[in-house]
Amino acid sequence: MNAMRRRAVLAALAGLLVAAMVPIARGALYAGAVGGVAGAGAGGCGGDLAGKRGLFKSTDGGMTWASIMGGSIGDFEIDPTAGSQKILVAANGGEAAWWFGGGMDLTPYYGFEDDAVHFHGTCRDALAAFGVDLHPRFKRWCDEYFRLRHRGEPRGVGGIFFDDLSAPDFDSCFGVVRSVGDHFLPAYLPIVERRRDTPYGERERDFQAYRRGRYVEFNLVYDRGTLFGLQSGGRSESILMSLPPVVKWRYDWRPAPGTPEARLYEVFLAPRDWV
DSSP states (O other): OOHHHHHHHHHHHHHHHHHTTOOOOTTOEEEOBSSOOSSOOSTTOOGGGTTOOSEEEESSTTSSOEEEEOSBOOEEEEOTTSOSSOOEEEEETTEEOOOEEEEEEEOOSSOOHHHHHHHHHHHHHHHGGGOTTHHHHHHHHHHHHSEETTTTEESSSEEEEEEEEOOSOHHHHHHHHHHHHHHHHHHHHHHHHHHTTOOOOHHHHHHHHHHHHHHHHHHHHTOHHHHHHHHTTOOHHHHTTTSOSOOOOOTTOOOOTTSHHHHIIIIISSOOOOO
16 A cells, blocks of 8 residues: 555544544554454554454554444554554555545425525536436435434435445545535535525524424434444543534424425425436
């Protein structure tokens, strides 16, 4: 593995630690990979990692390890140029294990067709350079993932979602992730600019709090990152920090026919091709 590729993989692993809300301690070593390999770790790493699954942390130079999240552990190599926050990169057969995940989705409380069309069009543009099949596949993945199955409804109007992206090669996958990130502000800021002066009152705030309940339900019941963090003993305050501060639930509530609230359910909360 050349130095440039190794630095990129180190950055990807650091991003995984951040995404998992794992505090990165100065001087600690971290290991995470897919495709575990039997036998003791290479490169002077402790053999107690052999055959174990997870993302691990060592504070004694690799002699002992503590599990901090999931994955698989194989052979290892340390890049001494990683800086003050040394990162231990898991390797399988001499090649570092890596993958990408990401996406963006829109969850309005009051729907507007031009907002949905613009958002989905920008998502499509973000993936256009990587093949015509990518946007339909990632859109369908988003529709299926961000769905409250116990409610029989989606969380919002969708977007794109992907995980475990590792084919056809690192550079292509990194290009996808970078393009999605570059298109986020163009997808969202025009919506904010169009709606920021829209008047609202207690009725709209009340409905916003009610719909926020769906976000909470999804995060606590289905979201893989939230569930994994809680089940693996992560710091609950960090894992749950994205939950809204004000939420409301009502027993078997239905919006009155012909209202803007009813229109959200009738027009927007159903998977459809917006572009």
